[in-house]
Amino acid sequence: MLIARRHPLVLQAAGPFWRCASMAIALGVLAPVLVLAWLALGSGVAHWGPLFAHVLPRAALNTALLLAGVGALVLVIGTGCAWLVTACDFPGRRVLNWALLLPLAMPTYIVAFAYLDLLHPIGPVQGAIRWALGFDSPRQFRLPDLRSMPGAIFVLGFVLYPYVYMTARAMFMTQPAHLMEAARTLGESRGGAFFRVALPLARPALAVGLSLALLETLNDIGASEFLGVNTLTVAVYTTWITRSDLAGAAQIACAMLFVVVALVWLERNGRRHQRFGSAQRMRAMQPRRLHGAAAWLATATASLPVLIGFVAPALYLIWESAKRLRQGGGVSQGLLASLGNTITLAAGVTVAAVAAGLVVAWATRSQGSRPNRARWQARAATLGYALPGTVLAIGLLTPALAFDAALASVLGLQGLPLMGAGIVLVAACAIRFLAMPVGGIEAGLARIPPAIEQASRLLGETSGGTLRRVHLPLLQPAIATGALLVFVDAMKELPATLLLRPANFDTLATWLYAEAARGTYEEGAIAALAIVAAGLLPVVLLARNQLGTPTTLPAVET
Known part of the structure; x- marks a missing residue:
């Protein structure tokens, strides 16, 4: 007992290796942004004139209109679907949940690719409508x-609404029933109680x-280009690839960063307004049975986004893939x-x-008495998810080319070894998706009591040994999910x-992009179907976490 009083259960500071490695990763994520700013500012003002005159106004206006339309x-x-499946009980509610x-x-x-063929003037949908009308x-x-x-707003909106649905439904599920009951007792209608009580409480979510959803809209290039909308992302791609103007592309990408900063501020501001009340357990809102x-109107309303955003494109991909296989085309090499x-x-x-x-x-877990230093490293390391892929690509290209040239000179190699081996592409994607494993592993570590780690350290184990022998077995679910x-x-x-x-390296996504550009939908449908089949796996995980409806609440969120 005396030892416990003199040596409280605090986490030991990580060794130099973990601190330096974490800082190097954080700086590596920030490097593309710094390089991008250097490229944009160091290329002179000659590029800015034509960009401001001919490219940026139209692209910025299109981006603003697209973000506003998709956001609405x-x-x-x-929000509507989240409230419907939370507050009402109707046929099919459990499935639609x-x-x-x-x-x-x-x-x-992929959805843009599917609907371009489905809604073509001589496609199946318009053909059926004309047949019905004579x-x-x-x-x-x-x-x-x-x-x-x-x-473009139609396609992107019906694909990206689940981001709002997930957060809104989680918030509606945690709102205690007595708040809505109090509003109804004071004379509010059900609609009035929703707009004056439930919706304001859900604003942070x-x-x-x-x-x-807006960050995904800003990152999109395929759907916008397929649908003829020249956004900032499309302008970056065409300026770099079509016009071979890297400096101009960097300057447009810098303009995109202002939009990214605004969206990140929106997310941070929303989280900042989250507050928790007392820890008293309260009764959750029970859905009202509709008759x-x-x-049936509620069922049809909640089913419509699923039909438009998933069922119709998925059936189209299955049909086109089967048609390709029936015709003997098979799967090409x-x-x-x-x-x-x-x-x-x-x-x-x-x-x-x-x-x-x-x-x-x-490193964040083990910083001990320096939590602020660890916090900025973790936040910097997860900024990549907010950066569109085009911005990351341009920011990484210049240092990668310089390093490639130096490496080829030292080793006596021809060409670009890192670019040619795909290492730069792997680094860009790893930076972009680093937030997922960081968040998942941090959540997993938070569930492990510090006492377990302290016992390992008191028994003489190093920080790395504690991670390997104690934490890694406990973190397997979090690591696997990430x-x-x-x-x-x-x-x-x-x-x-x-x-x-x-060069000569295609993935399923770039193969589909090329097939859509050529108008060969059958071959592209097989690639799209493979991507969708893989994408169902994380959706299953999310659905498993979304199905439980609490009957009591640990806290009131305001």
């Missing part, structure tokens, strides 16, 4: 062109989900090679990201892969 759509769909997450398995560029030609009747700003037409490249790339990114995430999380999320997101990544891939 995901808020309406995500998790089915509303399914669009997360669909990358935006028309014979597209000249007699045709829907508005999907290749437009409203089309809505801000977090909205910022995530008759109202029940190029597609098989792209599948192998995708798995190799995703495995490399997963290993790098999980290893780096483990280092950062362990690895799965990184692996699937690396399979779907398009912007960074397009810009940093080695």
